[in-house]
Amino acid sequence: MTHVVIVGGGPGGYEAALVAARLGAEVTLVERDGAGGSTVLTDCVPSKTLIATSDLLTEVESSAELGVEVPSTVRADLASVNDRVLRLAAAQSADVAARLEASGVRLVLGTARLTGPSGVRVETADGEIDLEADGILVATGAHPRVSPDARPDGERILTWEQVYALREIPEHMIVVGSGVTGAEFASAYTGLGARVTLVSSRDRVLPGEDEDAASLIEDVFTERGMTVMGQSRMATVERQGEGVLVTLTDGRVVEGSHCLLALGSIPNTESLGLEDVGVATDDAGFVRVDRVSRTSVPGVYAAGDCTGVLMLASVAAQQGRIAMSHLLGDAVHPLDLEKVSSNIFTSPEIATVGLSQRQIEDSDIQVDVTKLPLAANARAKMQGVHHGFVKLFARAGGGGVVGGVVVGPRASELVHALSLAVSTSLTVDQVADAFTVYPSLSGSVAEAARRLHRP
Template sequence: MAHVAIVGGGPGGYEAALVAARLGADVTLVERDGVGGSTVLTDCVPSKTLIATSDLLNEVETSAELGVKVPSTVRADLSSVNARVLRLAAAQSADIAERLRASGVRVLTGTARLTSARSVRVSGPEGDQDVVADGILLATGAHPRVSPDAEPDGERILTWEQVYGLQEIPEHMIVVGSGVTGAEFASAYNGLDARVTLVSSRDRVLPGEDEDAANLIEDVFTERGMTVMGTSRMASVERRGDGVVVTLTDGRSIEGSHCLLALGSIPNTAGLGLEDAGVTLDDRGFVQVDRVSRTSAPGIYAAGDCTGVLMLASVAAQQGRIAMSHLLGDAVLPLDLDKVSSNIFTSPEIATVGLSQRQVEESEIQVDVTMLPLAANPRAKMQGVHHGFVKLFARSGGGAVVGGVVVGPRASELVHALSLAVSTSLTVDQVADAFTIYPSLSGSVAEAARRLHRA
């Protein structure tokens, strides 16, 4: 029986453990902070739970358009919201731990260090112990990047892992960083009725995303009272009494009650003994892997944020599954980033799959593009939805769907049809011919496909 050691209990680690156990391996998983890792305990699950409350308040705010009268004092109790956030995160962690136990996976609590390409030393409450394995998977994740000029104090200057200790809605939350994390939290606190200033070093929010989607979101942010400061780079953040001051590199300053730092992530690869085990890191400290999650050291694999491939829980999980299938000799398909779907949980959401507009423009592939505003959709009109669109990319001639963007409420659910189309190379005619419900937002996906039909 093969013995597999997995370092890290996030999606990349626990999904790999479940696959390895199903394939008959003896599996040991080492986790330092809690099963589920930061994804479940401090990042994805908590943030999306907070966003769920914000989304509900956004719906209440627009309910008058639908003929519903609500008291003008509807407001979230942030202490209750955050208590629920942490309770759900703990429950999800417990559910995953139970699944691992039921599958026969041994879970060790502690920190790990590779002592060779086949051995992991675990330092935990019961002292040190060595785990010898036929294969090792590294799934150690990443942590928030901070700056010497903006040190978090956990009270007024915060990382995204620290906001769940807040007991009251911030009077003025300054969010530094306009990538996915910054945009999501800015949207969330704006929905919770906090005054929000979003500081972006780039000329627009979400600079790495679809330009049409990013421009729409920035317009919505501004429409809802958020201050968006483009081409504004932070120089420092300091605590002043019961508030904070964010100083910009051009000398301007912004005063607020709290500051949330969304400056990116640093891989958790230091102190693991990776170099001694022959694992190659890039110049940013990420583990270099191939499409089946192999590192440069035979028998050692890596998955998730520590690889920097694409920082999504779904990608981490897929990398972990692929790694175990490859290690244990099961059938495996290499990771194909051209078929990955992702979602940004702003309000409205932005979901994407497959090739992006930028990739289409930079490639030699001939692609037809159509974009259909959701405002024309009958269900959207019924629900008071004014912002959003469906954009579709299809190969010229054959019509195979190669990418898409959905912006709208619950776009994370709507994009699945496009994800299936991209992953199975369906044509726009096949997507268009599939029945959709009338009225439904998904009808716009089919309509966009119909607009790309060529006789």
């Protein structure tokens, strides 16, 4: 029987373990913090749980438009919110552990280090364990980047892993960094009732995303009372009594009660023994992998954020599944980044799939584009939705759908239809001909496809 050792219990690790067990391998999964890894315990699951409460409050704020009278004292109890966040994270971790156990996966709590291309040493609470493996998967994730000039203290200066210790809504939260993480938390704390200032070193928020979507989100942020400081780079963050001072490189100073650092991520690849084994990493420490998750060392694979390949839980899971299928000789489809769907959990959400407008403009692909505002959708009007759109990219002349953007409530759900279209190369007519419910927000997806029909 093939013995597989997986280092890291996040989506890349536990999904790989389940596939390997299904294919008949003996599987040992080593995790430092608990089943599910940081995705479940300190990152994705907790943040989206916090955002769920924020979204509810945002909907309540607009309920008067729907004829609902709400007492003016409606507010979030952040202590209760964060207690719920941590309970749900722990429950999800327990569910992952139970699923692994039911599949016959051995879960070892400890810190691992590769001792060779087929060896892993694990330091546990009870001592060291040496494991021999026919295949190894490294799925150790990443952690928040911090700066020597902005050191988190877990009380006033925080990383996104530390915010769940807060017991009261921040009076003034300064979010440094306007990428996905910064935008999501800035949106969330605005919805929870905090005054928020978003410090962005770029000329707009979400600089790596669809320009129309990012512009809309920035307009919504401003409309909801957020202060967005574009082209403003942080120099230092200092604790001052019960508050913080954020000094910018141009000398301006922003005073707040708290500061959330969203400065990016660093791969958890130090002290893993990768260099000794010969596993190649890039200058930032990310493990180099190919489209079937192989590293530079035969028999050693890597998946997830430690590879830096689109740092999404869904991509990590897919990389892990692909790695095990390849290792164990099952049919395998190499990772295709042109078919990945993703979501940004701001309010409203931004969901994307396939090629972006920027990628299309930088290529020789000839496409037709349509953009349909959600404000014209009957269901959106009923729900009081004013912001959002569906954008569709298809090969010129009514050809296959190659990408799309959805901005609106629950965009993460709406984008699945476009994801199916992109992954199966459906034409715009095939998307348009599929029935949608009336009234529904998904009707806008079909209508956008109809607008790209070419006789």
